[in-house]
Amino acid sequence: SKKEEIEQGFVSYETIKVLTRLCSDYKLLNEKQYEYTSKLLIEIGALLGGWYKPYK
Structure with a gap:
């Protein structure tokens, strides 16, 4: 469903945020x-x- 796709997008988004911070660190x-x-x-x-x- 659309809701599940958006929720998966949030999971990916949070992962990318953490990885970006680590790359900077x-x-x-x-x-x-x-x-x-x-x-x-x-x-x-x-x-x-x-x-x-x-x-x-």
């Missing part, structure tokens, strides 16, 4: 790359939240 991303990626993740989180709203 281990200096695999420089500050500019981390900032850019973080902005994209914020946007993705907002989209997922908007799509999930009708299912709450």
Whole structure:
């Protein structure tokens, strides 16, 4: 169902957030790359939240 797909999207989103933070901690991303990626993740989180709203 659409709700389950969005929930799986949230799981993937959280995983990517953690991995991005780890990459930054281990200096695999420089500050500019981390900032850019973080902005994209914020946007993705907002989209997922908007799509999930009708299912709450």
